[in-house]
Amino acid sequence: MTHKTLFAISILCLTLLAGCPTPESPGTQDVVLSTDATLSALSLEGVDISPAFSADVTEYTASVGYTVTSVTVAAAASNALATVSGTGSVSLSVGSNPLNVVVTAENGDTKTYAITVTRVAAEADATLSALSLGGVPFTPTFAPGIAAYTAAVANGTTSVTVSATPAGALATVTGTGTVSLSIGSNPLSIVVTAQNGDTKTYAITVTRGSVVIIAN
Numbered sequence: 001m002t003h004k005t006l007f008a009i010s011i012l013c014l015t016l017l018a019g020c021p022t023p024e025s026p027g028t029q030d031v032v033l034s035t036d037a038t039l040s041a042l043s044l045e046g047v048d049i050s051p052a053f054s055a056d057v058t059e060y061t062a063s064v065g066y067t068v069t070s071v072t073v074a075a076a077a078s079n080a081l082a083t084v085s086g087t088g089s090v091s092l093s094v095g096s097n098p099l100n101v102v103v104t105a106e107n108g109d110t111k112t113y114a115i116t117v118t119r120v121a122a123e124a125d126a127t128l129s130a131l132s133l134g135g136v137p138f139t140p141t142f143a144p145g146i147a148a149y150t151a152a153v154a155n156g157t158t159s160v161t162v163s164a165t166p167a168g169a170l171a172t173v174t175g176t177g178t179v180s181l182s183i184g185s186n187p188l189s190i191v192v193t194a195q196n197g198d199t200k201t202y203a204i205t206v207t208r209g210s211v212v213i214i215a216n
Helices: 003-019
Strands: 039-044 059-064 070-077 083-085 088-091 095-104 110-119 128-132 148-153 159-166 172-174 177-180 184-193 199-208
Touching: 039 095, 039 110, 070 083, 070 095, 070 110, 128 184, 128 199, 159 172, 159 184, 159 199
Parallel strands: 059 110, 148 199
Antiparallel strands: 039 070, 070 088, 083 095, 095 110, 128 159, 159 177, 172 184, 184 199
């Protein structure tokens, strides 16, 4: 074999090696990263969001009562290689609370889902909608804005039953029930406490008559 033949064979081998990858020298392949930054699920534990969740919708609202001081945000990414931040328990202030859930795709793209949670203010109504003494009349006629009343009963009436209904659904009332009466003036106090802590006192002064002695 001549030198020229050996040189030609070498050139052919080099050409074949350059064009045909071998198992020891694999060809270069492009890696395609996912661009999916959507969610497959989004919720507030025990609280409805509006509108109903959809992967294409990114803005939601929710409303909770004053006694709800926190919510738990749950979310799941559509793609297993994406990451999600902004989930877990979140404290709520009275008023508007913007919550952001951010999805980061494998390639770094991001998408933000926003939930605005409104926590209503505490109820402030400390008035009564009804007040009575178990059939015993008092003056003036009850009105929520009037706080002082008087009533008179005979000596034989030894007790009265105080009933009161708060105007606010979340207000509390003390001073109701059956109350024993002494002869003379008996001041009764009915205290209404609103959800926010405000109070209003209604006063009824019940006068029980003295013993009447009839001389023979």
